[in-house]
Amino acid sequence: MKRSTHYWLMKSEPDVFSLTELKRMGRTLWTGVRNYQARNYMLGREQTAALVDQALSEKKKLAPSMTSPNPLTMERGDRFLFYHSNATPPACVGTGRIENVGVADPEQFDKKLEGFEPKATKQRPMWFCAEVSFEQEFPKPVSLETLRHDSEVSSMVLLQKGSRLSVQPVSKKEFDRVLQLGRQLGPGRSPSKEAK
């Protein structure tokens, strides 16, 4: 049976990696995530199963969310909201598609990079990422403040107090609502101001 599409929100600081860059590149690895919960969402089913097997054989502990019968994790074809954090204003600026999951993050092997992880080896990577592609840029970015005032998306993980996960699940309803907000052109926006 085919799994249905899942929806996500992925944060990036535009100074580091922006939607504009993804648009230009078309496709890229979402590297640099160094939080286990966020990583686990990017593992995909196969890599999740592999890590669970590994932990079992070594009698190591794992997050309960990984060993559940059906762990929530990305698959190819899922879609995500691209969120600019530490931006002015912080906002959802467009969408992308998940192209691949459970890819070892190459930055963990490079001493010169910030994402370097001395404990990781090629045989046993610690950090994994998804490969993503550009889908669309919103005509009107949906700011954090707009989301805070929209009753239809009040359950978003992004809006919960203390939440700072950089990769997080979003319901279809929330995803669709953000698209609706992002695609409508604001009032008084003349074509002459549209230029980029």
Next chain:
DNA sequence: GCCAACGTTGGC
């Protein structure tokens, strides 16, 4: 296994 200290995230 506890928990204090420290580091990071990210809005404001």
Next chain:
DNA sequence: GCCAACGTTGGC
């Protein structure tokens, strides 16, 4: 720059 909230580390 400030700081609340969270995650990780490491001594014990």
